Amino acid sequence: MMRNLLFLALFTALATPAAAQNSDLDPSAIRRQAPAETVFQGQADEVLTGTVTDDSAWQDLGIAIPAFATDREQPTAANAGGTAALGNELARVVFNDLRNNGLFRPVGPDSLPRPTYAQITAPAWSTWQGRSAEMLVQGYVRAAADGRLTVGCYLYDVALQNELVREGWVVAASEWRRAAHKCADLVYSRLSGESPFFDSRIAYIAETGPKENRIKRLAIMDSDGANHRFITNGQSTALTPRYSPDYSKIAYLSYTDGNPRIYVYDIATGRQTLVTESSNPTFAPRWSPDGRSILYSMAIGGNTDIYLVPATGGNSRRLTDSPGIDVGGSFSPDGRQIVFESDRSGTQQVYVMNTDGTGQRRISFHSGRAGTPEWSPRGDQIAFTYIAGDFNIAVMSPEGRNLRVLTRGWQDEAPTWAPNGRIIQFFRTERNSGETSIWQVDLTGENERRLATPVGASDPAWGPVLP
Amino acid sequence: MKRFVIALTLTSALALGACKKDPPAVIPPAPRDVSTPTPSPAPAPGPQANQPGSQGHFSAAMAGADTIFFDTDGYDIDSEDMAALRRQAEYLTQYTSARATVEGHADERGTRDYNLALGERRANAARNYLVSLGVAESRLRTISHGEERPAANGSNEAAWARNRRAVTVMIN
Numbered sequence: 001m002m003r004n005l006l007f008l009a010l011f012t013a014l015a016t017p018a019a020a021q022n023s024d025l026d027p028s029a030i031r032r033q034a035p036a037e038t039v040f041q042g043q044a045d046e047v048l049t050g051t052v053t054d055d056s057a058w059q060d061l062g063i064a065i066p067a068f069a070t071d072r073e074q075p076t077a078a079n080a081g082g083t084a085a086l087g088n089e090l091a092r093v094v095f096n097d098l099r100n101n102g103l104f105r106p107v108g109p110d111s112l113p114r115p116t117y118a119q120i121t122a123p124a125w126s127t128w129q130g131r132s133a134e135m136l137v138q139g140y141v142r143a144a145a146d147g148r149l150t151v152g153c154y155l156y157d158v159a160l161q162n163e164l165v166r167e168g169w170v171v172a173a174s175e176w177r178r179a180a181h182k183c184a185d186l187v188y189s190r191l192s193g194e195s196p197f198f199d200s201r202i203a204y205i206a207e208t209g210p211k212e213n214r215i216k217r218l219a220i221m222d223s224d225g226a227n228h229r230f231i232t233n234g235q236s237t238a239l240t241p242r243y244s245p246d247y248s249k250i251a252y253l254s255y256t257d258g259n260p261r262i263y264v265y266d267i268a269t270g271r272q273t274l275v276t277e278s279s280n281p282t283f284a285p286r287w288s289p290d291g292r293s294i295l296y297s298m299a300i301g302g303n304t305d306i307y308l309v310p311a312t313g314g315n316s317r318r319l320t321d322s323p324g325i326d327v328g329g330s331f332s333p334d335g336r337q338i339v340f341e342s343d344r345s346g347t348q349q350v351y352v353m354n355t356d357g358t359g360q361r362r363i364s365f366h367s368g369r370a371g372t373p374e375w376s377p378r379g380d381q382i383a384f385t386y387i388a389g390d391f392n393i394a395v396m397s398p399e400g401r402n403l404r405v406l407t408r409g410w411q412d413e414a415p416t417w418a419p420n421g422r423i424i425q426f427f428r429t430e431r432n433s434g435e436t437s438i439w440q441v442d443l444t445g446e447n448e449r450r451l452a453t454p455v456g457a458s459d460p461a462w463g464p465v466l467p
Numbered sequence: 468m469k470r471f472v473i474a475l476t477l478t479s480a481l482a483l484g485a486c487k488k489d490p491p492a493v494i495p496p497a498p499r500d501v502s503t504p505t506p507s508p509a510p511a512p513g514p515q516a517n518q519p520g521s522q523g524h525f526s527a528a529m530a531g532a533d534t535i536f537f538d539t540d541g542y543d544i545d546s547e548d549m550a551a552l553r554r555q556a557e558y559l560t561q562y563t564s565a566r567a568t569v570e571g572h573a574d575e576r577g578t579r580d581y582n583l584a585l586g587e588r589r590a591n592a593a594r595n596y597l598v599s600l601g602v603a604e605s606r607l608r609t610i611s612h613g614e615e616r617p618a619a620n621g622s623n624e625a626a627w628a629r630n631r632r633a634v635t636v637m638i639n
Binding site for chain 2: 210211212214216237239240258259260281283284297299301302303304325327328341343347348371372385387391411413414429431432434459
């Protein structure tokens with residue numbers, strides 16, 4: 001039975017048209033992504049909630065995150081030091097997630113005593129009450145004979161001596177960081193009322209070299225910058241990547257055959273195919289929320305318009321036909337509308353249309369220009385690049401109202417939303433040197449911070465929460 | 468060096484003068500038989516590179532006229548552009564087996580996808596003008612590099628003006 005399925009999978013792969021192998025794909029980047037198995041869940045009755053506008057209520061919330069305990073010290077493929085040391089690292093990942101997010105006031109394992117395995121489910125309250133920690137995160141890690149890890153995560157209210165929520169996951173040893181991100185997501189969601197986002201990945205373009213000879217490589221990393229991998233080797237310029245919603249593929253622009261073409265790179269197999277056979281230049285690929293279609297821009301005779309094509313290949317449908325530049329595009333989370341940019345009015349502005357191309361209407365009427373619009377996963381905001389002298393990240397409602405400018409840079413552009421619609425990532429270009437880096441800012445405009453990357457970074461694309 | 472000076476002069480002319488579009492030019496007269504190109508001060512890499520129709524031969528002959536420039540977000544072919552394109556067309560008419568790519572570029576002061584589209588507009592505007600001067604369409608390709616290949620590195624008006632360009636390059 002298994003052999004038949006394998007054969008079927010191979011056959012399907014071979015039958016895919018227009019397989020485009022190229023020499024700048026890095027074979028060591030091929031890797032499988034398995035979902036984290038949830039083994040238990042629990043919720044206490046009391047609900048603590050916060051809202052986007054009510055940050056101050058829990059910005060001072062002290063959260064103690066001591067090292068996770070282990071039932072038995074064992075070696076594990078996850079690290080060099082064994083499960084006890086891994087427990088320390090797990091807590092550190094949780095701590096860094098919550099600290100870098102700018103909310104709460106977490107204290108990490110390096111400054112705290114280590115609870116025993118038994119204490120994880122029965123906290124030594126007096127230890128924590130003396131430390132002015134309102135909340136306590138405790139966890140454990142167990143290594144199974146097959147190498148997989150079970151990670152448990154518990155959130156406690158120290159004053160009330162109450163468990164608020166618990167959850168556990170089984171992951172492959174190599175995926176231990178995901179369990180920590182799941183724990184951080186659990187704590188974050190429970191305390192803020194927001195949806196999770198830490199267990200997610202980012203595709204982006206890594207940049208090296210001088211401005212006049214920039215090397216641009218496709219790369220991927222976890223939301224905290226860990227597990228970084230280059231996918232292309234820089235022989236040809238790669239631009240504007242986008243993860244498919246199920247994380248199995250990346251659509252991106254490459255000049256590998258000398259012309260701008262969009263490729264769909266399969267992460268598991270390391271192979272890529274062209275999104276369309278057309279010899280016209282194509283760029284700006286975007287996925288539909290259900291992963292079934294790809295939006296892209298194509299220039300015919302110098303005029304750029306937006307097209308929709310099935311992700312598996314086939315005929316493209318043209319959505320715009322104005323004599324202006326119509327480019328980019330981002331689906332609303334319900335998949336019914338597309339926000340895009342067009343200069344048909346004379347300057348770059350933001351428009352909305354139905355997914356069949358009807359109902360095109362402009363929504364940006366502010367002074368200045370507007371480009372690169374991205375629809376929030378929550379459906380309630382459009383992030384975009386606001387150009388009024390300098391370039392900055394701004395948000396507005398899908399009707400174009402309530403404009404708020406979130407950054408004050410020289411050239412900040414290309415916003416991408418965290419999966420919970422609460423944080424916006426973008427890239428910032430430094431004047432003159434042209435050095436680029438990825439930054440994040442909260443929807444309130446607070447907590448602007450840089451995401452550490454190995455080299456220069458641009459064109460970030462934040463994927464959804466991993467299952 | 469001479470190319471650099473010419474480019475700078477073209478840029479200054481653009482900055483100082485209003486970019487008004489002249490009425491369409493008269494098709495230039497048939498090229499004369501004399502085929503000696505303007506001697507180039509740039510070092511000749513070798514006999515192969517200076518074959519008529521090669522990039523080396525072409526850029527030496529053009530002495531800067533292989534590049535035309537645009538206003539911010541613009542893709543108009545102005546009178547300076549027309550003069551340069553006329554010289555390109557003359558060359559292409561003279562060396563009938565030569566084929567070229569017109570590259571469209573944008574300055575860094577724009578968003579990436581829009582700049583790719585703008586580069587497309589510029590490359591096609593230049594190509595269309597060359598075709599209108601009698602160069603066969605099939606001999607001319609276009610490619611946009613958006614903002615990815617700047618000619619000048621600064622973050623200032625002078626550098627940006629030099630980057631908003633369409634460059635004709637011989638295909639070897």
